[in-house]
């Protein structure tokens with residue numbers, strides 16, 4: 509009954525427990541467009557636990573215009589979340605880093621060498637959705653000179669690269685690690701994003717994957733889509749999540 513086995517395997521859910529760690533989310537209360545209060549943070553963390561994660565590295569936005577977060581603001585928020593977890597007897601490891609937006613002030617921040625990093629000095633950063641930053645190569649170089657390893661958040665989401673898959677090779681050849689959003693595979697952002705995410709998996713160009721969860725609904729959506737064949741394919745790659 510080979511055909512029956514095929515049907516079954518397509519429906520089989522991936523086990524996110526194998527990833528161990530999620531390294532992209534927005535669950536520090538009230539400081540970006542993620543969890544609005546402590547209650548929502550805790551709901552999200554419970555959902556992460558149900559999905560099998562053992563550790564969360566949460567990454568609030570740092571943007572000059574919208575979210576003027578600093579390492580202090582983020583780490584104070586983390587303390588509040590951790591105290592609430594202890595109070596509620598919820599056991600899970602939670603750390604914080606940040607998702608830096610490449611804007612005109614990012615280079616200044618790099619020079620201070622006080623970025624919030626995770627793992628082996630990894631720095632998560634994101635780009636404009638509208639146009640490729642002209643000084644991207646420079647920023648990558650400056651991050652590396654300052655001792656950081658750049659990790660580009662959701663490379664599949666930048667529309668200006670959808671027709672230029674070679675761009676991803678170029679980034680990786682410069683030492684940039686790529687982090688795919690799990691929800692990109694559901695089509696939640698757009699059909700084009702989904703197609704690019706699938707290509708990146710086919711060509712094995714992904715180093716990390718993350719939920720980029722902003723609310724418990726994102727985690728719900730993820731749990732409803734665990735059967736997706738491309739999630740299985742992604743999990744078969746050598747992802748760095750388990751090293752964190």
Ligand SMILES: [Fe+2]
Nearest residue numbers: 532533607720
């Ligand atoms: Fe994010």
